[in-house]
Amino acid sequence: MVIGHNFIGGSRSAQSSTLLKSVNATTGETLPYEFHHATEQEVNQACEAASQAFKTYRHTSPEQRAIFLENIADELDALGKDFLEIVSQETALPLARLQGERARTSG
Secondary structure: OOOOOEEEOOEEEOOOOOEEEEEOOOOOOEEEEEEEOOOHHHHHHHHHHHHHHHHHHOOOOHHHHHHHHHHHHHHHHHOHHHHHHHHHHHHOOOHHHHHHHHHHHHO
């Protein structure tokens, strides 16, 4: 399910009433996905959250970082075929290439 909110510091945010529509890159057709445009305040909040997170992350061990990255890879892999189909529509890249790109990224 696509919600279309920004994700900042572990929380969803949708301060702007400006919505961006997803577009099929091959046909130009508008897809049924809308996303809230990030406000300047949300961008600043995201930058601050990233800065704070790095202050903790920089002190983690290589083993902790490896586990963190493996968890991200597992989540990316778990998104499934629906995710790849949306990405294919929005980028005009074939599913086979996207499957390979995802496998290479999570590998």
